[in-house]
Amino acid sequence: MELVTPNIGLLFWMTLSFAILLFILGRYAWKPIMKMIKERERTIEDALLSAEKTKLEMANLHISNEKLLKEAKEEREMMLRDARKVKEGIINEAKQKAVNEANLIIESARQTIYNEKMAAITELKNQIASLSIEIAEKILTSELTDKDKQNQLINKFLDEVKLN
Amino acid sequence: MIQKKTIFLFLLILITFKVGFVFGNSLTENIDTLVNSTENSSKHNEEEKFNPGVMIMEHIGDNHEWHILTIGHKHISIPLPVILYDNGRLSIFSSSNFHHGTASYNGYKLETSGENKGKIVKVLPDGITTDVATAKPIDFSITKNVLSLFISIFLICWIFLSIARSYKKREGHAPKGLQSLLEPIILFIRDDIAMPSIGAKRYEKFMPFLLTLFFFIFINNLMGLIPFFPGGANLTGNIAVTLVLALITFFITNVTANKAYWKHIINTPGVPWWLKFPLPLMPVVEIMSLFTKPFVLMVRLFANITAGHIIVLGFISLVFIFGNMNVYLGYGVSIISVIFAVFMGLLELLVAFLQAYVFTLLSALYFGMSQVEGHEEHKH
Numbered sequence: 001m002e003l004v005t006p007n008i009g010l011l012f013w014m015t016l017s018f019a020i021l022l023f024i025l026g027r028y029a030w031k032p033i034m035k036m037i038k039e040r041e042r043t044i045e046d047a048l049l050s051a052e053k054t055k056l057e058m059a060n061l062h063i064s065n066e067k068l069l070k071e072a073k074e075e076r077e078m079m080l081r082d083a084r085k086v087k088e089g090i091i092n093e094a095k096q097k098a099v100n101e102a103n104l105i106i107e108s109a110r111q112t113i114y115n116e117k118m119a120a121i122t123e124l125k126n127q128i129a130s131l132s133i134e135i136a137e138k139i140l141t142s143e144l145t146d147k148d149k150q151n152q153l154i155n156k157f158l159d160e161v162k163l164n
Numbered sequence: 165m166i167q168k169k170t171i172f173l174f175l176l177i178l179i180t181f182k183v184g185f186v187f188g189n190s191l192t193e194n195i196d197t198l199v200n201s202t203e204n205s206s207k208h209n210e211e212e213k214f215n216p217g218v219m220i221m222e223h224i225g226d227n228h229e230w231h232i233l234t235i236g237h238k239h240i241s242i243p244l245p246v247i248l249y250d251n252g253r254l255s256i257f258s259s260s261n262f263h264h265g266t267a268s269y270n271g272y273k274l275e276t277s278g279e280n281k282g283k284i285v286k287v288l289p290d291g292i293t294t295d296v297a298t299a300k301p302i303d304f305s306i307t308k309n310v311l312s313l314f315i316s317i318f319l320i321c322w323i324f325l326s327i328a329r330s331y332k333k334r335e336g337h338a339p340k341g342l343q344s345l346l347e348p349i350i351l352f353i354r355d356d357i358a359m360p361s362i363g364a365k366r367y368e369k370f371m372p373f374l375l376t377l378f379f380f381i382f383i384n385n386l387m388g389l390i391p392f393f394p395g396g397a398n399l400t401g402n403i404a405v406t407l408v409l410a411l412i413t414f415f416i417t418n419v420t421a422n423k424a425y426w427k428h429i430i431n432t433p434g435v436p437w438w439l440k441f442p443l444p445l446m447p448v449v450e451i452m453s454l455f456t457k458p459f460v461l462m463v464r465l466f467a468n469i470t471a472g473h474i475i476v477l478g479f480i481s482l483v484f485i486f487g488n489m490n491v492y493l494g495y496g497v498s499i500i501s502v503i504f505a506v507f508m509g510l511l512e513l514l515v516a517f518l519q520a521y522v523f524t525l526l527s528a529l530y531f532g533m534s535q536v537e538g539h540e541e542h543k544h
Contacts, residue, residue, distance in 0.1 A: 002282070003470070006404035007226060009247075009304045013313060014408040021317050021380065026372035029324035033350065034371060036331040043336055 214488050216481035224398040224473050225282065227308045228259040228274060232393055239264070244311060248272060248284060250301035259305070272301065312397030313405070316384050324379070353378055353524060361528035362535060370531050373416060377409065378524040385469060385516030389509065400519070401469030403462065410462035413527040418454070421534035428536060429454070457530055461523060468519050472512045479505040 144150045230242040243260035261269035265276035268287045273294060275285050284303055285294045306314075323342065330343045339347045358367040358374055384405075387395035399405055429450040431440065439446045479501045487494025 002225065003221070004403050004466075006407050007307075007402075008302055009307065010226065010309055010313075010402060010404040011408060012304055013306075013310045014405050017313050017317050018376075018380070018408060018412070021320060022373065022376050024321055025324055025376050029321075029328040030372040030375050032328045033324070033331050034354075034368075036335060037347070037350070037354075040336055 214481075214484045216478065216485060219481060220474055220477045223477055224401060224470050226402070227282070228262070228284070228305055229264075230308045230311065230393070242311075244308065245306045246272075246284065247304040247306065248301040249304060250286075308397050309399050309402055309405070312384075312387065312395070312399050315394050316380070316387055316399065319387075320379055320383055323383075349378075350375060357521075357525050357528050361525065361532040363532065366535050367528075369420075370416070370528065373412070374524050374528055377413075377527060378520050381409070381465065381523055382517060382520035385520060386513075388469060388473065389512055389516065398470060398473050401466055401473055403466050406462040406466040409465070409523070410458035413461060413530060414455075414458035416527075417457075417530045417534045420531065422536070424536045425534045457526075461526055465519050465523055468515055472508065472515055476505050476508045476512065479508060 143153060228246060229244055231239065232242065233240040243258045246255075246257055246259050246261075248255050255270055255272075257270060259274070261267070262272075262274040265274040267273075271287055272284050273287045275281055275283050275294060279296055280294075280300065283300060284305070285300055286298055287294055288298075323346070327343050327346060330340065334340065334343075338344075353375055354367070354371065357378075358371055361367075362370055381400055384400045388398055388400060390396060430447050432446045432450060435446050482501045483494055483498040486497040
């Protein structure tokens with residue numbers, strides 16, 4: 001019976017002590033401990049979430065990087081193609097121009113040569129004419145020094161004329 | 165593996181001490197039987213007598229001094245202060261003045277036999293004899309259990325304030341040392357006891373009480389298993405202590421209870437009307453359950469811890485019972501007794517945790533019940 005009869009003194013001390021314990025721990029231990037545990041859990045959760053997000057972002061970034069790379073490659077290809085085209089165009093044009101120029105030069109050269117030739121021929125003709133006149137003069141002068149010969153020549157010419 | 169070994173070694177030491185303790189106490193018992201004789205008188209006859217029942221009751225009960233050791237016929241014990249309140253008069257003095265019940269002091273005496281055994285009673289004018297019929301003074305003494313209570317409260321405060329400090333110091337970092345030992349238990353109480361029983365929305369305001377309750381019971385259970393000085397008191401196996409704990413649970417349950425809970429008690433839904441009117445059978449049962457719940461809490465903790473202590477002490481007593489018959493028989497039995505006592509000690513370690521868990525869980529469940537929401541009442 002003694003065992004199951006609560007003792008008033010112990011009841012009193014127990015109530016007092018437990019109330020004090022509850023107050024001290026509630027205020028100075030459980031409050032900060034629960035707060036810190038909660039905060040840490042939140043931090044961990046946040047960290048996990050942000051890691052997940054970062055992973056997703058990284059994947060996206062990778063995809064977009066690849067796209068960018070592909071685009072860049074295509075652009076380069078296009079640029080190269082364009083450059084090649086431009087280069088060919090320039091070369092062709094230059095060639096064309098050169099040919100035209102050459103033709104023009106040749107044409108003008110030919111013209112000049114012709115002109116020169118014509119001039120030379122005219123000159124030559126004139127020279128020949130003057131020469132032949134001179135020669136004829138000389139011949140005539142030498143031939144016509146004596147009378148016989150002059151007669152002879154005249155006769156000859158006359159014969160020739162008759163024959164015609 | 166190492167841990168297992170350590171626990172085993174610890175228990176072995178524990179039991180060894182208990183043996184010494186019990187042996188010492190059997191002598192105390194013998195001395196106490198000599199009520200009015202001096203300590204130097206011959207007691208060969210009494211020494212033969214070993215009363216396990218008295219020894220066990222002495223151990224699980226309370227005392228005005230803390231007996232530590234007996235060497236030969238010399239007791240080493242801590243005298244504890246006696247505080248008496250008697251008809252408006254407060255008297256405080258050391259229990260050593262009673263000389264283990266052999267002397268009266270200040271008109272009071274520590275009764276060593278009869279109905280008031282172990283209690284402080286007033287002595288009659290003749291200075292020695294007492295009368296059962298006279299009123300006893302109200303005893304607020306710092307007894308063995310009260311001192312043990314103070315020590316455990318100091319210990320709990322020290323542990324958890326230091327933990328709180330390390331939480332502040334290592335904010336946002338992983339727990340370390342004592343902190344990492346106790347954090348899983350704190351999380352266990354929060355996630356597996358409070359949250360499912362009370363609900364994730366309301367559990368927070370009950371957490372300080374549940375945590376304090378759990379660690380108070382757990383640490384005192386463990387201290388009760390230590391057979392020498394700072395431990396050894398049967399505090400959680402004392403009905404006054406469990407009564408206070410159960411009463412606090414009772415008050416919190418009923419103070420925080422909402423309308424739906426009271427409605428549920430007075431007019432239980434889902435019960436045929438003839439159980440409520442004209443004879444209010446259900447309401448009576450429900451109101452009775454208000455009181456039986458904390459009562460059961462009180463008795464369960466008290467009985468479990470006390471029974472554990474009784475069984476361990478019983479096994480140890482066997483050594484002395486057989487030892488009194490024959491010394492060698494006593495040695496022989498001691499081996500078996502110690503093995504059983506070690507086994508019981510291990511079981512008590514489990515019980516220490518289990519009872520703290522059960523008390524906390526049931527308190528949390530009662531708090532959860534008192535917080536029923538209106539729409540939940542149809543589930544019952």
